[in-house]
Amino acid sequence: MYEVSMMDRQAGRRLDYSxxxxxxxxxxxxxxxxxxxxxxVHPDAQADILKLLNANMMNYKIVHNDVGLWLQRxxxxxxxxxxxxxxxxxxxxxxxxSHDEINQFIEDLAKQNPTRVEVKTVGKSFEGRWLxxxxxTNGDGRANKNVILVDGGFHAREWISPxxxxxxxNELVNNYEAHAQLxxxxxxxxxxxxxxxxxxxxxxxxxxxxxxxxxxxxxxxCIGIDPNRxxxxxxxxxxxxxxxxxxxxxxxxxxxxxxxxxxRDLIHSLADRGKMYLTVHSEGSYLLYPWGYIESLPDxxxxxxxxxxxxxxxxxxxxxxxxxxxxxxxxxxPAAGASDDYAFNAGFPISFTMELPSGxxxxxxxxPTDIDRxxxxxxxxxxAMAQKVVxxxxxx
Numbered sequence: 001m002y003e004v005s006m007m008d009r010q011a012g013r014r015l016d017y018s019x020x021x022x023x024x025x026x027x028x029x030x031x032x033x034x035x036x037x038x039x040x041v042h043p044d045a046q047a048d049i050l051k052l053l054n055a056n057m058m059n060y061k062i063v064h065n066d067v068g069l070w071l072q073r074x075x076x077x078x079x080x081x082x083x084x085x086x087x088x089x090x091x092x093x094x095x096x097x098s099h100d101e102i103n104q105f106i107e108d109l110a111k112q113n114p115t116r117v118e119v120k121t122v123g124k125s126f127e128g129r130w131l132x133x134x135x136x137t138n139g140d141g142r143a144n145k146n147v148i149l150v151d152g153g154f155h156a157r158e159w160i161s162p163x164x165x166x167x168x169x170n171e172l173v174n175n176y177e178a179h180a181q182l183x184x185x186x187x188x189x190x191x192x193x194x195x196x197x198x199x200x201x202x203x204x205x206x207x208x209x210x211x212x213x214x215x216x217x218x219x220x221x222c223i224g225i226d227p228n229r230x231x232x233x234x235x236x237x238x239x240x241x242x243x244x245x246x247x248x249x250x251x252x253x254x255x256x257x258x259x260x261x262x263x264r265d266l267i268h269s270l271a272d273r274g275k276m277y278l279t280v281h282s283e284g285s286y287l288l289y290p291w292g293y294i295e296s297l298p299d300x301x302x303x304x305x306x307x308x309x310x311x312x313x314x315x316x317x318x319x320x321x322x323x324x325x326x327x328x329x330x331x332x333x334p335a336a337g338a339s340d341d342y343a344f345n346a347g348f349p350i351s352f353t354m355e356l357p358s359g360x361x362x363x364x365x366x367x368p369t370d371i372d373r374x375x376x377x378x379x380x381x382x383x384a385m386a387q388k389v390v391x392x393x394x395x396x
Contacts, residue, residue: 123262156198219244238334277343293336314384
């Protein structure tokens with residue numbers, strides 16, 4: 001199996017994925033925006049896919065000649081790092097951590113900082129894993145502060161997402177003095193891993209590394225749905241699939257998954273105080289705001305744009321990396337039933353999907369050597385956006 005990066009030869013024109021519809025048992029488009037995409041290609045279809053791309057005037061390059069070999073080496077490295085760096089009360093950036101380790105970390109933080117940190121069990125995944133939020137405050141005991149809600153790990157294979165979220169948790173708790181302003185009139189509520197079943201499944205073996213969905217059976221032959229297509233706001237419209245075997249399957253109904261119900265309930269429980277909802281994904285260096293279901297912008301798009309550009313500018317100044325900012329469907333592709341649209345419609349005035357940057361050697365799956373660089377850069381952007389939100393939406 002190998003990986004192909006393709007791009008439309010006519011600048012500014014969106015890719016037409018219909019050319020691949022009859023070949024979907026032999027490929028997976030797993031990372032895309034409007035004008036480019038990455039495709040995993042089955043060995044039996046390599047010649048045919050390249051012929052198809054040429055016939056449709058696509059520029060392309062082969063990124064990996066043997067994805068299976070890369071996945072095997074990646075798996076072995078992660079197993080080695082787990083043995084070298086066992087969990088000992090803190091989470092570093094040396095490796096990717098399991099869902100249980102992340103839950104243990106936030107529990108330990110709550111024990112060590114009882115006046116500023118509270119961990120709450122908010123639900124259970126399909127396979128019975130506990131979903132827990134951490135609420136971080138400045139410890140002054142004032143109720144009814146504004147709220148910033150953050151989550152990660154919607155898509156199982158996007159390991160850098162929980163890593164970045166956990167890094168932010170550590171900064172807010174253990175580097176409190178540097179971030180006191182962000183906690184003066186605001187509480188942060190964070191769910192590090194929305195989809196723990198998929199996340200754990202993606203770590204079992206090289207063969208499961210590319211898993212994206214949840215793990216609840218969706219048909220006789222297929223498992224899981226895309227949790228970021230399962231929210232009841234323009235559910236199962238553009239950009240969502242009705243095929244239970246598709247990676248973008250929206251589910252048999254909105255909120256069919258216990259994991260998305262948890263996020264829904266969090267959003268509604270905090271909407272009266274919530275000022276920013278941020279969901280962290282990968283990959284591509286994007287700060288995306290509503291709408292995702294349609295190529296259009298809400299009336300308050302300038303508020304969204306102002307906050308997103310603060311994050312973009314801070315990241316550019318710190319690292320030189322340039323994020324693209326704009327409406328989700330406009331910059332990338334339609335994705336109906338997503339959590340950011342849902343949170344915005346529920347009352348969060350600022351709602352973003354943050355697509356984290358590519359790894360140096362592998363665009364979609366940054367190796368452990370890239371974790372430290374990426375999570376620190378991500379935090380720079382999150383802090384800048386939070387500072388803008390705190391100023392823009394003071395506590396009444």
